[in-house]
Amino acid sequence: MIRKLLIANRGEIACRIIRTARRLGVGTVAVYSDADANALHVQQADEAFYLGPAPAKESYLDVDKVIAAAKKTGADAIHPGYGFLSENARFCRACEEAGIIFVGPPAAAIEAMGSKSAAKRIMEEAKVPLVPGYHGHNQDPGILEGHANRIGYPVLLKAAAGGGGKGMRRVDKPADFHAALDAAKREAQNAFGDDHMLIERYVVNPRHVEIQVFCDKQGKGVYLFERDCSVQRRHQKVVEEAPAPGLPAETRRKMGEAALRAAHAIGYVGAGTVEFLLDASGSFYFMEMNTRLQVEHPVTEMITGQDLVAWQLAVAAGQPLPLEQDDLHIVGHAFEVRIYAEDPDNDFLPATGKLLRHQPPAEDRGVRVDTGVKTGDEISVHYDPMISKLIVHGNNRREALAKLDRALQQYQIAGLRHNIEFLRRVINHTAFVNGRVNTHFIEDHEQEILQQEQQLRSQQCAAIAAFLQHSQTRAQHRSAPKADAFSPWHSGNSWRNGLTVWRSQRVEVHGKEIEIRFSGNEEKLQWQCSTAVDAQAGEISALHGQNMAIIDGRRLSYSSVADGNRGSVFINGEQVDFTVLPADIGESSDAAHGLEAPMNGTIVALLVEPGAAVEKDQPLLVMEAMKMEHTLRAPANGTVNQFFCAAGELVDGGSLLIDFEAETKQ
Missing domain, CATH: 2.40.50.100 (RNA polymerase II/Efflux pump adaptor protein, barrel-sandwich hybrid domain)
Incomplete structure (x- = not known):
């Protein structure tokens, strides 16, 4: 039995592991860098240990520091989470040498799957189907180009030591090969310290289906069915679901059995994932095996009712698997989406900055949020920009999809760009709703789900007007004389005897400058906006203290948040970000360019x-x-x-x- 567990990770996965450990009565130790001194995982753990500066190489990736932290805190086990040291064989051996349980597979299994080229050879011997390709050691650019020509274009360049889409390039014609190879090798070297490449035939319009496997130290193994992770961008998963839509039971069984052959071939122990490409004919091909818990493991937990982290801790402590294969069943359908700080309409550029608001939807039996951040936290350049994972479960796919869309509408994030609206476009696309997914889904439907021109509607204008009125009232109250707090002349709402006073404010919304005019107070506010697509004027009556409004006869909830001249309003499941512009005092000359x-x-x-x-x-x-x-x-x-x-x-x-x-x- 594990008594105290050190989590050698950060963010949402550290918080998720802590949650299970606490339920099982296992003590927890968090580790942190300078950037994470006040992070949520540090606050939730029983104790925390400082590792070093913010860069991961000087903190979370420093094997010696992590081992020292475990020794000093008396932890008898280390859970690596995913990423960082989770698939580092040296770290696994260091734990063994220090007498610390490593919650994961043996070092030999990590090494066997750590090299994609070596993994291909092992899988071939285990009779696991492979995509035609080159997995050799000779890395001469001319030799690699020759193999690409032999395999036939398009081909896929992949970092042999890689994962997560790093060091990966599709090459469609011979003229592009060397430029793509240079870029892939450079990215692989930067991410993994190893620029060894392999080449595979690029399977056209495939699905990405992976099998969750689990093996114990007694030599037994089970598969906990599949996850469809086809919807991706830059080889990074965007939407994951379980079970895979439209997958025949016989194909599921064959993939599961092939995945277990792969696991047994390397003496695997613990939680692992075998990833396959599935083509339109139903044929599937081994891609890689991830020797760790996956980011998308919650959808498997949702459809099986099992806690995979609890299974990991039990197996690591030497206990047998809690269930046999025949005891496992699929119940309902689950989705997971990754909420990222990024700009989908600007080539998915990552965003950094402070979370002015992080308000996920309420959790229940069908809605789960795994996160490692809270309002006020910084999204740093040093780590992955994922804010959270939103997971939903329903009795069937359509019910789960409706829950997901509703939960995304309720999710409120302000302070930086994020991908919530993009995710809603993806999951509401007709092809996705009907289960027609493949790894090129985003590219195939780019016109519908990317770079959509956003139009300002009346309810959004009304909410911005209410925000502006409230902000100006507060400012006027602060500057008004204090002699008579009840005098209408000092009310701060521009009251004039017998007159209707309109105020005007320029704001920037969706990259466009607009003017909003408003008059009245928080009890009854009139507004005008010539750029609203469905109305040019209206009234908003706020119910004091309840963040409710009546707009054109509709009663809607709204809220707002601001930082300086930037603000966000949330109304009727929609978010609009805006910038309050200064008064126009004439054009300025700016000769700078760059x-x-x-x-x-x-x-x-x-x-x-x-x-x-x-x-x-x-x-x-x-x-x-x-x-x-x-x-x-x-x-x-x-x-x-x-x-x-x-x-x-x-x-x-x-x-x-x-x-x-x-x-x-x-």
């Missing part, structure tokens, strides 16, 4: 020389942020006069990187 950093990050490479003439969309530099590479491109034909950064330099979001001069039209 390209700024879209986020905090590290410069990886400068791709052109100063003074170079470039074409629109030509890559100018590559920067790395939140574990992904991002390319800054020329906004127009022009000249790169000067760089204000160098490779390896850490830059702040908004800082000027390139002195760029657009070509003057004749």
Whole structure:
């Protein structure tokens, strides 16, 4: 029996492990960096241990520091979560040498699956179906190109030591091969310290279906059915569901048995996931095995009624699996979506900053939220920008999907860009509703779910007007004379005897400047906005203290939050962000021109020389942020006069990187 558990991770997975450990009566130890001193997982654990500076290499990825923390706190077991050290064989061995239980598979199993090329050879011997490809050691670019030509385009370049879409590139024609190889190797080296690549035939329009397996130290194993993780962007999963829509029972059984063969072939122990590509004919091919708990494990828990972390702790302590294969059954349907701090309409650029509001929907038996943040926390450049996971369960797929959409409407996040509206577009798309998913779903339906022009509606205008009126009233109250608090002349609402006084405020919404006019007070407010698509004027009557309003005869709830001149209002399941603009005092002259950093990050490479003439969309530099590479491109034909950064330099979001001069039209 494990008495005290150190969680060698952070964020939502650390909080999720703590929740199960507390239920089982197991003591918990959190670890943290400078960036996480006040994090939720630190607050929830029984005790916490400081590891070091914010960069993961100096804290969460430092094996010696984590082992020392376990020894000093008396932890007899370490749960690595996922990411960080979860698939690090050296860390697993260090735990064993220190006499600490590692909640995961043996080091040999991690090593066997840690190299994608070695894993392919093992799977071939275990008669697990494989995609045709090259998994050899020779990494000469010419040799790799030759194998790509032999396999046939399109091909997929994959980092042999990788995961999570890092170091992965699709190549559609021979002319693109070397540029893609260079980019994939560079990203793999940065993410894993290993740029060894393998090549596979790119399966057109496949589904990504993975099998959850569990094995104990007595040599027994079970599979807890499948998860469909087909909806992805940049090989990062966006929506996961269980069971996979439309999967025949016989295919499920064959995939489950193949996954168990894969696990037994490497002497696996604990929770693992075997990932397959499933084509339209029903054939499936081994992709990789993740030797850890998966991010999307909650959907499996929802349909089986099992706590996989509890299973992990029991198996790690030497206990047999709690259930046999015949005892496991699928009940209902579950979805999980990942709530990210990112801008889907701007190439999914990660967002950093303070969470002015983080208000998830209420949890119940059918709605679950796994998160590691709260209102007031910072989303840092140092770690993955995931805010939370939203998981729902229903009696069937349609019921679960309706619950998911409702929960997304109730989710309120303010202070930075996020992907909630994007997720709603995805799950409400007709193809998704009907279960027609594949790994190119987002690309195939880009016009419907990406870069939609957002229109301002009357209820949103009304809520902004109420916010502006309240803000101005508070400001006027603060500046009004205190002599007579009950005098209407000092009421702060611009009251005038016998007159209706209209106030006007310019705000920026969806990148457009609009004017909202309003008159009255919080009990009865009139508003006008010429840009609202469904009404130009109306009234809003707030019920004091209840965040309720009556708009055009409809009673709706609304709320708002602000930081300086930026604000967000939430009404009827919709969010609109706006910026209050200063009074227009004339045009200013600004001769500055250049390209700024879209986020905090590290410069990886400068791709052109100063003074170079470039074409629109030509890559100018590559920067790395939140574990992904991002390319800054020329906004127009022009000249790169000067760089204000160098490779390896850490830059702040908004800082000027390139002195760029657009070509003057004749």
